[in-house]
Amino acid sequence: MSVITIEKRILEKNDEIAAQNRRLLQTNHTFTVNLLSSPGAGKTTLLEKTLLHLDPLHVAVIEGDVQTDRDAQRISAIGFQAVQIITQGGCHLDAALVRDALNSLLLPECRLLFIENVGNLVCPAAFDLGEDCKVVIASTTEGEDKPIKYPRVFREASLCLLNKIDLVSVLDFDRRAFYSHIQSVHADLKVIEISAKTGEGMNDWLSWIQQTAMQTNKTQPC
Amino acid sequence: MHELKLAREIFDLVDAALQEHAMKSLKIVHCKIGELQPLIEEQLQSCYQILIENTRLAGSCLHIERVPAQARCRKCGREFDLDELHLFCPHCQSTQLVILSGDELLISDLETDTCQ
Numbered sequence: 270m271s272v273i274t275i276e277k278r279i280l281e282k283n284d285e286i287a288a289q290n291r292r293l294l295q296t297n298h299t300f301t302v303n304l305l306s307s308p309g310a311g312k313t314t315l316l317e318k319t320l321l322h323l324d325p326l327h328v329a330v331i332e333g334d335v336q337t338d339r340d341a342q343r344i345s346a347i348g349f350q351a352v353q354i355i356t357q358g359g360c361h362l363d364a365a366l367v368r369d370a371l372n373s374l375l376l377p378e379c380r381l382l383f384i385e386n387v388g389n390l391v392c393p394a395a396f397d398l399g400e401d402c403k404v405v406i407a408s409t410t411e412g413e414d415k416p417i418k419y420p421r422v423f424r425e426a427s428l429c430l431l432n433k434i435d436l437v438s439v440l441d442f443d444r445r446a447f448y449s450h451i452q453s454v455h456a457d458l459k460v461i462e463i464s465a466k467t468g469e470g471m472n473d474w475l476s477w478i479q480q481t482a483m484q485t486n487k488t489q490p491c
Numbered sequence: 492m493h494e495l496k497l498a499r500e501i502f503d504l505v506d507a508a509l510q511e512h513a514m515k516s517l518k519i520v521h522c523k524i525g526e527l528q529p530l531i532e533e534q535l536q537s538c539y540q541i542l543i544e545n546t547r548l549a550g551s552c553l554h555i556e557r558v559p560a561q562a563r564c565r566k567c568g569r570e571f572d573l574d575e576l577h578l579f580c581p582h583c584q585s586t587q588l589v590i591l592s593g594d595e596l597l598i599s600d601l602e603t604d605t606c607q
């Protein structure tokens with residue numbers, strides 16, 4: 270029997286491509302947000318509503334889905350650059366898929382890029398895409414225990430949007446339990462309560478984007 | 492199911508290493524996977540077994556060692572076992588922690604039969 274020590278990171282290839290993506294995005298001063306949630310938490314609807322406040326010349330979207338280009342069509346329909354990645358069964362985006370999508374975007378014009386990841390709170394968290402930050406979207410319809418069921422994505426996120434806040438009373442969503450779960454998995458995580466339906470919380474979310482982009486890229490996104 | 496993707500990456504890295512070191516009859520691929528990595532070991536094992544059929548990796552298997560999660564408190568400097576559902580220092584309750592281990596996704600060693 271002989272043993273050879275190799276000490277290789279299993280995701281070494283993904284991490285290298287992610288680093289290339291990050292350099293490309295930084296060179297272009299494109300502030301990039303990776304949006305993560307379970308299916309149906311409202312990523313696409315929130316994006317549509319958010320984009321209405323932003324400039325189509327300087328904002329683009331990469332949509333990740335297992336099947337169909339419906340989400341990219343929804344974004345294009347309101348006049349924004351959108352590229353669809355279809356993972357054909359894959360449960361997450363990876364850096365190589367994002368690199369290909371970046372090739373078909375006009376980055377020099379783009380100050381702000383949203384990447385809507387595949388709806389899944391486990392797998393996408395393992396793959397660096399080259400983004401500046403991760404934003405996790407929880408929604409009141411999913412119950413209050415998502416943070417303790419999927420601690421990793423809540424730990425790695427820079428912001429949590431609690432969407433569908435318009436339904437909070439109908440659903441008996443227990444806000445105190447939700448915040449105490451956030452407290453135990455990532456005490457410093459900022460949470461913005463938001464509704465893609467009524468527009469509640471939209472201004473806080475827009476200012477968070479502006480501020481974080483300024484801190485990251487030293488330029489105003491739009 | 493990102494286990495399939497991980498199994499593919501392991502396959503490529505091990506295959507390249509076998510070539511590089513001119514190794515034959517691979518037996519065991521030792522992996523170190525941190526406890527903070529949410530993955531199902533059995534799924535990783537079965538994806539790997541399917542991928543290696545009829546390749547030069549055939550007949551080998553994965554040995555997975557789960558690496559415990561540990562952290563250091565930035566405030567009081569103490570080190571402790573990390574519970575990701577209670578992410579604060581058990582001594583001073585500070586939430587300013589440095590994760591020391593538990594995030595690994597590594598191939599550490601390859602083991603072969605020498606009697607060929």
Ligand SMILES: Nc1nc2c(ncn2[C@@H]2O[C@H](COP(=O)(O)OP(=O)(O)O)[C@@H](O)[C@H]2O)c(=O)[nH]1
Pocket residue numbers: 306307308309310311312313314315388432433434435436463464465466467
């Ligand atoms: N009541 C309510 N419904 C919402 C809200 N945001 C999204 N939805 C609905 O939730 C469903 C899933 O939304 P979608 O954006 O496709 O989710 P995604 O899978 O995360 O992209 C749609 O029927 C939306 O109309 C919200 O803030 N309030």
Ligand SMILES: [Mg+2]
Pocket residue numbers: 312313314340385
């Ligand atoms: Mg969507």
Ligand SMILES: [Zn+2]
Pocket residue numbers: 564565566567568569580581582583584585
């Ligand atoms: Zn402490």
